[in-house]
Amino acid sequence: MLDAQNAAAAPPPVIHREDYRPPEWLVPDVELHFDLDAAATRVRAKLSVQRNGGHRHPLKLDGDGLIPVAVRIDGEPQADAWRMDGATLLIDLPGDAHTIETEVAIAPEANSQLMGLYASGGMLCTQCEPEGFRRITFFPDRPDVLSRYVVRMEADKARFPVLLSNGDRTGGGDLADGKHWAEWRDPFFKPTYLFALVAADLQANRDSFTTRSGKPVDLAIWVAPQDLPKTEHAMAALKASMAWDEKVYGREYDLGEFNIVAVADFNFGAMENKSLNIFNSRYILADPDTATDVDYDGVAGVVAHEYFHNWSGNRVTCRDWFQLSLKEGFTVFRDQSFSADQGSAAVKRIEDVRTLRAAQFPEDSGPLAHPIRPESYMEISNFYTATIYNKGAEVIRMLHTMLGPDKFRAGSDLYFDRHDGQAATCEDFVTAMEDASGVDLGQFRLWYSQAGTPRIKASLVHEPAGGQARLTLEQMVPPTPGQPDKQPMPVPLRVALYGEVTGQIFGGERLVMLAGAHQEILFEGIGERPILSINRGFSAPVIVETDRSSADLAFLSAQDNDPFARYEAMQQLMVNTLVGAVATGKPDHRAVIDAVRETVCNSALDAAFIAEAVLLPSESFIGDQMAVVDPDAIHAAREALRQELGQELEDEWRASYAKTHANRYDYNPAAKGLRRLKTVALGYMAASGAEDASVIAFRQFRDADNMTDRQGALGTLANSAWAERAEALQMFYDRYRDNGLVIDKWFSTQAFSTRDDTIEVVEALARHPDFTLTNPNRIRSLVGAFSMNQKHFNAASGRGYRFLADFVLAVDKLNPQTAAKLIPPLGRWRRFDTARAGLMRAELERVLATPGLSKDVFEQASKSLG
Numbered sequence: 062m063l064d065a066q067n068a069a070a071a072p073p074p075v076i077h078r079e080d081y082r083p084p085e086w087l088v089p090d091v092e093l094h095f096d097l098d099a100a101a102t103r104v105r106a107k108l109s110v111q112r113n114g115g116h117r118h119p120l121k122l123d124g125d126g127l128i129p130v131a132v133r134i135d136g137e138p139q140a141d142a143w144r145m146d147g148a149t150l151l152i153d154l155p156g157d158a159h160t161i162e163t164e165v166a167i168a169p170e171a172n173s174q175l176m177g178l179y180a181s182g183g184m185l186c187t188q189c190e191p192e193g194f195r196r197i198t199f200f201p202d203r204p205d206v207l208s209r210y211v212v213r214m215e216a217d218k219a220r221f222p223v224l225l226s227n228g229d230r231t232g233g234g235d236l237a238d239g240k241h242w243a244e245w246r247d248p249f250f251k252p253t254y255l256f257a258l259v260a261a262d263l264q265a266n267r268d269s270f271t272t273r274s275g276k277p278v279d280l281a282i283w284v285a286p287q288d289l290p291k292t293e294h295a296m297a298a299l300k301a302s303m304a305w306d307e308k309v310y311g312r313e314y315d316l317g318e319f320n321i322v323a324v325a326d327f328n329f330g331a332m333e334n335k336s337l338n339i340f341n342s343r344y345i346l347a348d349p350d351t352a353t354d355v356d357y358d359g360v361a362g363v364v365a366h367e368y369f370h371n372w373s374g375n376r377v378t379c380r381d382w383f384q385l386s387l388k389e390g391f392t393v394f395r396d397q398s399f400s401a402d403q404g405s406a407a408v409k410r411i412e413d414v415r416t417l418r419a420a421q422f423p424e425d426s427g428p429l430a431h432p433i434r435p436e437s438y439m440e441i442s443n444f445y446t447a448t449i450y451n452k453g454a455e456v457i458r459m460l461h462t463m464l465g466p467d468k469f470r471a472g473s474d475l476y477f478d479r480h481d482g483q484a485a486t487c488e489d490f491v492t493a494m495e496d497a498s499g500v501d502l503g504q505f506r507l508w509y510s511q512a513g514t515p516r517i518k519a520s521l522v523h524e525p526a527g528g529q530a531r532l533t534l535e536q537m538v539p540p541t542p543g544q545p546d547k548q549p550m551p552v553p554l555r556v557a558l559y560g561e562v563t564g565q566i567f568g569g570e571r572l573v574m575l576a577g578a579h580q581e582i583l584f585e586g587i588g589e590r591p592i593l594s595i596n597r598g599f600s601a602p603v604i605v606e607t608d609r610s611s612a613d614l615a616f617l618s619a620q621d622n623d624p625f626a627r628y629e630a631m632q633q634l635m636v637n638t639l640v641g642a643v644a645t646g647k648p649d650h651r652a653v654i655d656a657v658r659e660t661v662c663n664s665a666l667d668a669a670f671i672a673e674a675v676l677l678p679s680e681s682f683i684g685d686q687m688a689v690v691d692p693d694a695i696h697a698a699r700e701a702l703r704q705e706l707g708q709e710l711e712d713e714w715r716a717s718y719a720k721t722h723a724n725r726y727d728y729n730p731a732a733k734g735l736r737r738l739k740t741v742a743l744g745y746m747a748a749s750g751a752e753d754a755s756v757i758a759f760r761q762f763r764d765a766d767n768m769t770d771r772q773g774a775l776g777t778l779a780n781s782a783w784a785e786r787a788e789a790l791q792m793f794y795d796r797y798r799d800n801g802l803v804i805d806k807w808f809s810t811q812a813f814s815t816r817d818d819t820i821e822v823v824e825a826l827a828r829h830p831d832f833t834l835t836n837p838n839r840i841r842s843l844v845g846a847f848s849m850n851q852k853h854f855n856a857a858s859g860r861g862y863r864f865l866a867d868f869v870l871a872v873d874k875l876n877p878q879t880a881a882k883l884i885p886p887l888g889r890w891r892r893f894d895t896a897r898a899g900l901m902r903a904e905l906e907r908v909l910a911t912p913g914l915s916k917d918v919f920e921q922a923s924k925s926l927g
């Protein structure tokens with residue numbers, strides 16, 4: 062508490078990338094001894110330390126909330142050789158190599174931050190990334206200090222029959238007083254942030270995997286006994302990931318055991334601790350009755366992500382936290398590629414781009430914009446962002462596109478060979494790609510240092526006389542905080558031209574490398590008017606502005622042979638229509654209705670693609686296209702278009718619904734696509750105002766044999782004024798009241814509702830007995846979800862803003878990381894009218910004026926005021 066008050070008095074220090082210095086002391090070996098107990102755990106640590114370089118500085122051991130019970134140097138208590146400097150333990154050491162022993166007492170059940178050692182649902186577990194290890198024991202808590210760990214745990218055997226840590230179990234047995242012990246050794250050098258332990262009463266779904274060189278690996282997913290049947294999907298995804306990394310990257314698993322533990326209270330999605338991944342249970346548990354298809358995909362994607370970190374993150378780790386995208390961007394790219402290979406690559410790409418645009422583009426154009434390799438931070442936990450993760454993945458994807466798969470693979474092989482066992486930098490990665498491919502990536506490095514989404518203006522002029530087409534590209538990288546002037550960046554654009562009359566593609570697709578601010582590309586042999594298909598597959602994370610007509614966009618939405626470009630043309634047509642409707646008040650829906658009809662009726666397209674293509678852009682994405690966001694006008698315009706699409710294409714929606722409705726549940730890509738289209742069609746039938754829509758929705762809800770259909774229908778019901786609405790919500794609650802993950806859906810479905818009473822409902826839900834501030838999933842399901850409801854969060858009264866700020870302050874007292882993640886929606890004030898902007902700023906100011914703020918919230922709130 063004292064620390065927090067100091068933080069309010071003086072702003073927290075800013076850490077700069079350029080201040081990086083190698084560690085002064087190394088710790089090649091560490092032994093940890095845990096006497097585990099929820100109320101009082103004793104931690105003894107024995108560190109072998111080695112002076113690194115010729116300095117005379119004391120050994121500095123990070124601590125956070127730790128009070129040393131004892132300190133020994135080379136086996137002797139030495140009271141005058143150590144002192145505390147704030148939370149840091151300083152020890153003067155005469156020689157170059159010593160043994161340091163410390164002992165501390167910590168209280169896991171009082172740890173509401175969920176960083177360090179904490180209690181969740183009766184078990185004890187750890188979360189150390191990025192700086193949680195210092196809440197467990199004194200240590201140089203930085204990713205470039207790599208150690209070999211021996212971990213001995215003692216605990217009550219009845220309460221904690223399972224004792225896990227990293228590496229291989231090397232011993233264990235019973236002790237007096239009903240206790241037992243276990244010892245684990247991890248042969249791999251690793252930084253503190255990859256340390257983990259679990260003490261729990263769980264059971265394992267066990268399986269095995271044989272690596273391609275013939276080594277057996279024991280796999281186990283640890284959950285509460287009643288959840289065992291829900292671990293099959295995660296297990297299948299784990300084995301598929303292991304095989305995929307061998308096949309695509311030549312990377313084998315390197316230990317005899319791989320454990321995954323699911324916990325209910327977790328700040329993030331999951332954590333890649335060496336051989337002991339710890340997961341938010343929402344990314345492990347799935348069965349048809351409780352998890353949607355989207356949840357199934359989330360489970361597989363996150364299991365793959367954490368598994369892939371074993372190479373991209375653990376074997377090669379990060380030198381410092383400014384390099385976070387080195388492991389996260391690359392690993393997201395790897396998990397996206399894996400998921401694309403498991404099902405429809407086209408639909409996966411559409412989903413990934415939708416996520417990027419929803420989460421990263423607003424970040425990149427707002428007060429929290431930062432490059433994928435930031436220059437400074439106050440609190441590193443605030444930098445686990447869509448920019449580091451998702452834009453980071455796009456940057457790696459561009460390398461893949463520019464180099465081609467073979468040279469990219471040669472580069473990744475070189476990177477892993479060169480840096481195995483090291484703490485590396487983003488620069489090391491790019492250099493390896495460059496060395497292996499022979500491609501000069503000098504300019505490309507700007508993608509690491511410059512924030513902001515580049516805007517590309519593209520215009521195509523046909524010169525019929527010479528049979529030529531001239532594509533003019535102009536690039537502008539917008540200013541971002543701390544970066545007023547930008548240089549143009551290399552942008553790989555996959556481009557194709559279609560003949561308007563023949564519908565033929567001229568000479569196939571080509572990769573245009575836009576290298577500067579301005580470029581002209583000449584296409585020869587263009588005998589008819591060409592239509593421009595650009596940034597196909599979303600080959601670069603940029604905004605492309607074209608002067609293509611509605612007719613050209615409609616053509617591409619029906620003809621383009623790149624599925625992403627086809628989806629994109631439809632989206633552009635819809636955005637143009639909606640932005641035009643908001644601006645003029647005179648909607649012209651014709652082109653969209655015709656294009657949607659053509660797509661819905663195209664029997665050559667699969668259902669999953671149709672469902673994605675005919676979905677209107679979200680209200681916030683429409684807002685992002687406007688100079689000043691008018692949430693009410695956007696909502697009204699979008700609803701009007703939805704209604705007209707519903708009415709004009711009523712027969713088509715009914716036909717789609719009938720076609721998809723009869724299917725029994727099965728989990729495969731085709732069945733998933735049909736379920737998706739079914740609920741999209743239901744949404745349009747409801748929007749049309751058809752009299753039987755409520756009956757159809759309720760029937761889908763009540764008779765569903767899976768959560769995708771049930772939640773899909775509930776979403777439609779929750780938006781409606783139908784009599785069935787309250788009954789459905791009550792039935793859903795009653796059926797799933799004991800399942801926290803499904804109750805999260807019950808909260809978020811209501812928080813996303815378009816109904817006019819949404820804010821009252823949300824405020825009432827915050828007083829519901831099932832609402833709690835101690836579970837991050839629950840906070841996100843109500844408060845986080847509501848802050849994404851553009852219309853109601855931005856109510857002109859400011860009530861939504863006040864609600865959010867109240868929760869930032871309440872959550873900050875318990876869990877600063879989770880509190881700080883709620884702030885960004887308030888930082889969007891520049892995008893709104895002055896009245897709303899003033900109300901948003903007032904809430905940010907109220908937050909900042911509160912004594913005792915965490916570093917996390919201070920940084921996000923002060924930067925958001927900008």
Ligand code: TRP
Binds near residue numbers: 188190191328442445
């Ligand atoms: N490295 C984790 C991942 O990307 C992220 C993570 C897990 C995390 N827990 C965290 C980040 C806590 C910050 C705080 O998979």
Ligand code: ZN
Binds near residue numbers: 388392
């Ligand atoms: Zn990760």
